[in-house]
Amino acid sequence: MNKQTVRIGLIGAGRMGSFHAENLAYRVPGATLAAVADPLPGAAEKLASRLGVSKAYSDLQALLQDPEIDAVAIAAPARTHAEWVIAAANAGKHVFCEKPMAVTLEEADRAIAAARQAGVVLQVGFNRRFDSGFAAAIEAVKAGENGTTQLSRSVTRDPGLQDPAPIPQWTIFFETLIHDFDTLLHFNPGAKPVEVYALADALVRPDFKDRGLLDTAVVTLRFDNGAIAIAEANFQAVYGYDVRGEVFGSKGMLQAGHINANHCVRYTANGIAVDTSRLDSDLLREAYVAEMAEFARCIRSGETPRATGEDARNALAIALACIESVQRNQPVKLEAR
Amino acid sequence: MNKQTVRIGLIGAGRMGSFHAENLAYRVPGATLAAVADPLPGAAEKLASRLGVSKAYSDLQALLQDPEIDAVAIAAPARTHAEWVIAAANAGKHVFCEKPMAVTLEEADRAIAAARQAGVVLQVGFNRRFDSGFAAAIEAVKAGENGTTQLSRSVTRDPGLQDPAPIPQWTIFFETLIHDFDTLLHFNPGAKPVEVYALADALVRPDFKDRGLLDTAVVTLRFDNGAIAIAEANFQAVYGYDVRGEVFGSKGMLQAGHINANHCVRYTANGIAVDTSRLDSDLLREAYVAEMAEFARCIRSGETPRATGEDARNALAIALACIESVQRNQPVKLEAR
Amino acid sequence: MNKQTVRIGLIGAGRMGSFHAENLAYRVPGATLAAVADPLPGAAEKLASRLGVSKAYSDLQALLQDPEIDAVAIAAPARTHAEWVIAAANAGKHVFCEKPMAVTLEEADRAIAAARQAGVVLQVGFNRRFDSGFAAAIEAVKAGENGTTQLSRSVTRDPGLQDPAPIPQWTIFFETLIHDFDTLLHFNPGAKPVEVYALADALVRPDFKDRGLLDTAVVTLRFDNGAIAIAEANFQAVYGYDVRGEVFGSKGMLQAGHINANHCVRYTANGIAVDTSRLDSDLLREAYVAEMAEFARCIRSGETPRATGEDARNALAIALACIESVQRNQPVKLEAR
């Protein structure tokens, strides 16, 4: 195939890793899946074989040493992300990392520094920004078409909570709302968040509250230009995956996102009905492909990707303040960097 | 006309009073406008004459003594509402009062007690609950179709701030968000609000902040069943009047409200476009008529109206807590009644 | 009440007549219901009594002689419409006539001439043109915003066929599609229809085809400016009343009409759902009131109403050509007037 094709090695062959792998194998212009690595015995081989990829590693470090790999896509467990970013950068590989890139600011700063020092591209998996609706809204805000942002809202509702046992505490902030924080920061470009107030509870599964699982949260965020933003998350929307954003400014309002699965509307004796999406990978299918295509493009061109390590750090700072706010039931100030 | 027609006297011939007067004169089955009262010289006469009503009073007490009046509709300045409710009830008149019915809890309690003692109907102008969309959503929640409420949202955005000079401080809570508080209480029936956190600022007209005018606010409300509700208001939506509600529960989500002015969609070289509404009296025209029709019906039948003095008191308690929260920048507990 | 109020006598106390009567009694600014006439013993009295109207006639001519009546609203059986228009005009009464105003062109011409000679207002019940969505579309077309009309479509689907036995033959053209023909003529102002091709069948109730009941029809209409229009009707839409229009021109497309009953959207485990309208009087409630308000206004001001006897004649000419087209299964030319 094309010599300009970027050869990507995947780290982590779980649900999200497999999804990225399929996209890289079949759907991403300018990129190809060159290897799969996963410490779980047989996992890398199985995925590699299904997708016709010849290299499979159970030693993740071995993948980083492979000279035929240009870049890595990290879809390992969240708490290991930062260390893999640093290791990959040190090995001279470009890095695409699923969110959250880090769970402490210190880790985030080290990851950013490692990528900068190695001169590699570092992109973070804020896929929502590659959705055509969100991208159009953010572009319109940046272009000033919506005026000065005064109010904004970002919502994430997952379609269901099957077996929440292994979900680590604060997941709702680190893994779910981190998307919304990133969106809200881009709905108010140039402004800095100054204060956070967060509420979180176990409303879907009160019986799991003891284990620390919080499944519902609302965050209020105040910016230095006075704008107020709201983020909302819940782990069980029975109607399907629900991702929406709204930004209200002095010149109007923009809404992005949607819930319907397709463009078929059904009119029956029970009313009008539309199908909804069960999976984020259905709802945002094109965005997942677009983010990888941009990653490959940036590697070839040297451009800075749309979703950077700094973006990951900025969203993380809000998540950390939310956790403190929930613990103290008080608004929490965000330190100036 | 029909002997069963309820004869209503209007108190206050300003913008909102005139609007109610037109509806009563022409559009409300079971009610008729029998008199108009306004202390401003000539105002009552002018409106009465335009609508073909024979009685006009500049002495508001005189209207209350008129034996041919069955009921009054109060559209006087907000801070006088409670006193007029009490006076009307004492005069044996049924009372429809624009929101807010009172601005202190003590006043609200006295108004409720006066109506109860006089045995008159007391209805409050929470028109949104008579909008067919909001009414359907609230009914579905009550019927359990949406499951247990976990998250909810209510938005009010006024179309513009022309001359804000005479707007009294805290108007955004007392006169605007009071609607949203009422909606959110009905989106979570049976639950009690326990804590409020409010942010408010002058983002539309920062130059009026000194005079105390706050034009943008966001309120987070926690209920005793764990549900979290958000209310949002802004005084200048350039696209028109914007009133929407959303309630998310264990069995689904309901959305009510809309922004479009009619059912004409325009597809042009610039994209797809829909007209928006400039006035709340356009957006909620049918709701304004429906609330008065219900008032007349309750007077004849003895039923309790959908929007009661207690509802007004419950929404007011939240508004007062919001003001304290803004002043202290802290979450504020709501006293159990 | 207001001296300027137009006093209207109703002819025909059936379903449609009762609906107009309620509007006139309670909801139409500038008009009042002054009398009801119906030959069926007791029908006029019953409706009059329910609405608090003092005059009820079983002799319809008596109503026309009543000097306290300014105008009549005709909701008698369709085939008697033209004779009542002529009689009312001869008696000096302004006339609102439900559609179709006539079932032959000769009748239509006589009705128009009678009104002209008597100098009375003659308005026809093309309510759709008073719906805010259709009105906005027609206005945009007239203003040239949509460019030259090239294609257009008008749809009417009734919610159900309970007991079709008494439906006279060709009802689908005379009573249903007549609305669509009127709409299509206003979607292409200034152009003349030149040829018609119609298909009609009994698809809902094939068992009634012998009796001549046709419940489904499609009409293609060609105009002298080349534009092609389509009208569609069916008597049983299980999802509710369905009235929509679309006009496509050199500068864009306009769509009017809607199906949903309110602005409440329900998201459940089964998808997204919206309620639909079961009755035309629900779907077009405001349009029914608006047409009567315009009738009263035109009587007072001397203006020509939006929906005239000429409009009724133009739509009728198409209906008659459709019947011929169905009978011959051929396109049929429309005579130049």
Place this chain on the structure above:
Amino acid sequence: MNKQTVRIGLIGAGRMGSFHAENLAYRVPGATLAAVADPLPGAAEKLASRLGVSKAYSDLQALLQDPEIDAVAIAAPARTHAEWVIAAANAGKHVFCEKPMAVTLEEADRAIAAARQAGVVLQVGFNRRFDSGFAAAIEAVKAGENGTTQLSRSVTRDPGLQDPAPIPQWTIFFETLIHDFDTLLHFNPGAKPVEVYALADALVRPDFKDRGLLDTAVVTLRFDNGAIAIAEANFQAVYGYDVRGEVFGSKGMLQAGHINANHCVRYTANGIAVDTSRLDSDLLREAYVAEMAEFARCIRSGETPRATGEDARNALAIALACIESVQRNQPVKLEAR
């Protein structure tokens, strides 16, 4: 790459060919672009080089002899399609052919026979059936959810007519409405079309009418079960690409298709606005990929593709009857096969 990957050779490197080539090169799971052929000097090389494909042919027959090619995708000029289908089948290659597969029934029959005899897969480019909305509607109809089809409609409006000079006569039927005929046949499965009436004119560019260019058409189609279908086409929708379908049956209505380009809604002082799509390849991007993925899947599995040579023949029969109907201005019967 994957050994199961189907190796496809492209015939025709024009606009549509290039679009399919990009999809095959980058986006279609299970298929790869192995060669490009075009008689225009340099055209194949240029496209092949851009996409990193090593083989480029100016002799189209040479591609058919290439043993490393499993299948061909034909995007040559419409009037050569059938001959290429036959030649490819004779060479033992599976065939994907853009619509129309043929322009005479005799050609269509020969193409179908050639594929059958060679035992190769023959799929036709009715991409609309791979759009998730249309696919869901067709599936619901097949499953009986919509009851018996009574009325249906299919619309195609292209976004613009730049330089219509080379457009051959009857293109609107052979290349545009052929999609709509295929859709309408699938909206009424099991029924046979029995009669066609078509109107066509040059309304966008009347100045090109002399050259035979018809840019606007409306077709009425009657089925043997009484159902009536309408197809509509126009070559210049200034608001963008417009592809929609509607099927009304005894149990409800289904609508498929859409016009908006993304899920961003803009609310401004001028109303509510949504972007539209300028290209069919934008509007139906996923459908173009899905049809090729299905082609590859059918080759591997031996299944019959969703859009067959028979489908192409059935739609063509309607197009031919339309042309006769326009020429005679009469309804035209469709021969039973």
